Amino acid sequence: MLTVGAVAELTNVTIRTLHHYDEIGLVRPRHRTDAGYRLYDDRDLERLQTVLFYRELGFALEDISTLMSDPDFDRGRALREQRKHLEGESHRLERMIQAIDDAIDAHERGIPMDNETMFEVFGEEQRAYQREAEERWGDSGAWAQSRRRTADYTDQDWLELKAESEAIVTEIVEVFRSGEPADSTAAMDAVDAHRQQISRRFYDCSHEMQVGLGEMYVADPRFAATYEGLAVGLAAWARDAIVANARRAGVEVD
Amino acid sequence: MLTVGAVAELTNVTIRTLHHYDEIGLVRPRHRTDAGYRLYDDRDLERLQTVLFYRELGFALEDISTLMSDPDFDRGRALREQRKHLEGESHRLERMIQAIDDAIDAHERGIPMDNETMFEVFGEEQRAYQREAEERWGDSGAWAQSRRRTADYTDQDWLELKAESEAIVTEIVEVFRSGEPADSTAAMDAVDAHRQQISRRFYDCSHEMQVGLGEMYVADPRFAATYEGLAVGLAAWARDAIVANARRAGVEVD
DNA sequence: GATGCGGCCTCACGTCACGTGAGGGTCAAG
DNA sequence: CTTGACCCTCACGTGACGTGAGGCCGCATC
Numbered sequence: 032m033l034t035v036g037a038v039a040e041l042t043n044v045t046i047r048t049l050h051h052y053d054e055i056g057l058v059r060p061r062h063r064t065d066a067g068y069r070l071y072d073d074r075d076l077e078r079l080q081t082v083l084f085y086r087e088l089g090f091a092l093e094d095i096s097t098l099m100s101d102p103d104f105d106r107g108r109a110l111r112e113q114r115k116h117l118e119g120e121s122h123r124l125e126r127m128i129q130a131i132d133d134a135i136d137a138h139e140r141g142i143p144m145d146n147e148t149m150f151e152v153f154g155e156e157q158r159a160y161q162r163e164a165e166e167r168w169g170d171s172g173a174w175a176q177s178r179r180r181t182a183d184y185t186d187q188d189w190l191e192l193k194a195e196s197e198a199i200v201t202e203i204v205e206v207f208r209s210g211e212p213a214d215s216t217a218a219m220d221a222v223d224a225h226r227q228q229i230s231r232r233f234y235d236c237s238h239e240m241q242v243g244l245g246e247m248y249v250a251d252p253r254f255a256a257t258y259e260g261l262a263v264g265l266a267a268w269a270r271d272a273i274v275a276n277a278r279r280a281g282v283e284v285d
Numbered sequence: 286m287l288t289v290g291a292v293a294e295l296t297n298v299t300i301r302t303l304h305h306y307d308e309i310g311l312v313r314p315r316h317r318t319d320a321g322y323r324l325y326d327d328r329d330l331e332r333l334q335t336v337l338f339y340r341e342l343g344f345a346l347e348d349i350s351t352l353m354s355d356p357d358f359d360r361g362r363a364l365r366e367q368r369k370h371l372e373g374e375s376h377r378l379e380r381m382i383q384a385i386d387d388a389i390d391a392h393e394r395g396i397p398m399d400n401e402t403m404f405e406v407f408g409e410e411q412r413a414y415q416r417e418a419e420e421r422w423g424d425s426g427a428w429a430q431s432r433r434r435t436a437d438y439t440d441q442d443w444l445e446l447k448a449e450s451e452a453i454v455t456e457i458v459e460v461f462r463s464g465e466p467a468d469s470t471a472a473m474d475a476v477d478a479h480r481q482q483i484s485r486r487f488y489d490c491s492h493e494m495q496v497g498l499g500e501m502y503v504a505d506p507r508f509a510a511t512y513e514g515l516a517v518g519l520a521a522w523a524r525d526a527i528v529a530n531a532r533r534a535g536v537e538v539d
Numbered sequence: 540g541a542t543g544c545g546g547c548c549t550c551a552c553g554t555c556a557c558g559t560g561a562g563g564g565t566c567a568a569g
Numbered sequence: 570c571t572t573g574a575c576c577c578t579c580a581c582g583t584g585a586c587g588t589g590a591g592g593c594c595g596c597a598t599c
Contacts, residue, residue, distance in 0.1 A: 231330055
């Protein structure tokens with residue numbers, strides 16, 4: 032028969048947690064000393080062990096309670112659902128780690144830099160692209176808006192932007208890899224995130240303009256190389272997804 | 286200039302979250318209508334975007350606040366620390382998924398009591414953890430004996446073994462479900478059948494060795510998952526039954 | 540111009556799984 | 570008989586919101 036302190040040490044939980052489980056009736060030690068000290072016997076410890084097992088699996092305490100009291104409870108379904116939940120969490124975590132790696136990377140390379148960070152972050156290709164873009168769009172349109180809006184972005188802003196962009200691209204690649212067709216909701220949502228990010232960060236990007244970008248991703252070898260380097264067939268698929276997304280938004284595309 | 290509802294839809298957060306961020310001063314829309322409606326402009330949206338970025342990385346809102354207000358903040362360290370934290374979480378999640386898979390496995394095979402049971406359980410688990418078992422028991426002991434003895438089992442032998450194991454586990458589960466205490470004759474007989482089968486089929490399993498197995502069923506999450514998947518509390522109960530059975534046979538157990 | 544209806548506002552309490560004291564009793568050792 | 574480690578019960582705090590209640594705003598419709 033162990034007291035709270037001993038049980039706490041044994042099972043690696045805090046005393047308060049034991050008090051809490053007692054309060055909510057999840058693990059009630061069946062004995063007390065005359066002075067009111069909780070005393071846990073073997074069966075109490077077993078119950079606690081089972082509770083901790085399910086807690087480790089991420090179940091809520093109330094669900095554990097249900098699970099342990101109702102013998103007809105559908106454990107299989109609960110376990111499968113919990114598994115799905117955990118898998119989603121795991122994927123999310125991996126993406127987060129990826130994104131944070133990028134942020135660290137950018138941070139380490141970005142901090143000692145001045146306001147030219149933009150070129151470093153986006154790579155050398157951006158510099159060449161800038162001239163072309165000016166020719167294509169003129170200096171009074173979207174590109175100008177983009178330059179105005181980004182003029183006073185700090186280094187930090189650029190780092191964030193890069194990580195953000197990579198997260199979006201990662202998502203697009205994942206949807207592509209999963210075999211979703213270009214006109215699936217997942218695909219359209221993924222490319223629309225791209226469009227929205229451009230709108231927020233650079234210039235107001237309409238669906239028509241994004242379709243133009245999409246065409247460029249396929250036709251322009253620099254972009255094509257970048258996207259095909261991520262996954263074969265990605266550039267064309269992304270363009271199709273952009274078109275489908277535009278159509279979904281009621282935009283006419285030929 | 287967007288209202289809360291529009292921003293909520295755009296950025297996929299709830300209105301309440303926007304209210305909350307306003308309350309704690311994390312993202313304060315810089316305009317209001319005469320009626321008091323919140324109005325978010327581009328800069329507000331950018332700030333929100335940055336906040337959501339760090340939130341995605343798992344930062345606490347207060348830390349995000351610090352991070353965004355203090356230009357001398359050591360972002361690199363924060364990012365690295367967060368990375369470490371996420372990696373630990375990721376590992377934990379993977380272990381959880383593994384354990385839940387075992388639990389699902391056991392559940393599916395245990396509840397309908399159909400085809401595979403002990404065969405798969407022992408077969409696969411033993412294969413998967415063979416190295417660990419060898420380390421634990423050495424290659425000249427029980428484990429090696431088990432391998433030698435099962436090396437030339439025919440398919441027919443395995444089928445018999447499987448049926449035998451199923452019957453034994455079914456019996457154990459039934460006794461457990463009937464509410465018999467672990468030191469009842471029924472419980473002790475059921476687990477002794479288990480011991481005798483191991484002795485016949487795998488290696489000479491003394492009471493002491495079975496007690497070791499019992500401890501492992503409770504302590505090792507992989508085994509615990511398997512048994513808890515069959516019935517909540519089964520692992521600990523089985524261990525106690527094994528101990529009681531050993532005592533009945535005159536073996537001293539501490 | 541009254542009426543609806545969807546969207547917005549501000550309190551303000553609820554949630555989950557405990558953390559963190561305050562104030563005080565208990566118990567074995569010195 | 571005191572000391573210090575351990576235990577008890579309140580009871581409020583935490584983080585990141587969820588969830589109404591009660592009421593104003595603005596536009597369309599009858």
